[in-house]
Amino acid sequence: MKRPRKITAGLAVGAGVGVAASVANAAAAPSGLLAGMVAxxxxxxxxxxxxxxxxxxxxxxxxxxxxxxxxxxxTRAAGAAAGVLALVAATAAYYGMDSLLYRVPLGALWRELRLGWAPMVFFGVVLGTVGSRIGRPGLAGLLAGLMVPVGAAVEAALLPRYPDGSDAGAALEWVRLLIWAAAGLASYVVLVAAAVFRWRRKPGRPKLPPDSCI
Structure with missing residues (x-):
């Protein structure tokens, strides 16, 4: 996949997160376009x-x-830029969907939106750079691959059982378990991939016959 397509894919991921977050919040809100249908x-x-x-x-x-x-x-430079663009796309999609779902002019959300640009750029650069290291040899690649699943597991553990103002109830406990399961599986895949990569690079490793399957 060529780099412009990869950046476009990153934008799509960010926009998807923003749309999903907006729809989820609107579905749980007491008012708005989705509130009546959910109720x-x-x-x-x-x-x-x-x-x-x-x-x-x-x-x-x-x-x-x-x-x-x-x-x-x-790559580091492109990864940093892609990280920023992904967060910009996520934020734009989030507020764009909010404007539709709550029937509020997008301009009315500008005050809330404009306060987030500086941290968005900072975290986009850092996180995009981290992402560009995934799959690289060594400790940096391993830690980069574990960042999101470990972060998800820790944050899920810190979620309150019954958040104030939320009707999540027991459903949140099931979601928490699903997050832990997915995070554990992702961490396992990262660790196995790192071990295999290290084994393949090990000097003196016996070569497999040409017709062997790995």
């Missing part, structure tokens, strides 16, 4: 929507978009 569907769906809203607002989800964008492009 009519019953309390179980409201709990699921509320749990999804808590997760969608988690830092690791947004950080993961920037890390993924950096990983897609694969």
């Amino acid at each position: 009519e569907a019953g309390r179980p769906l409201l709990q699921v929507a509320s749990a999804a809203a808590v997760v969608a607002d988690a830092g690791w989800v947004w950080a993961g978009a920037a890390v993924a964008a950096g990983w897609l492009v694969g």
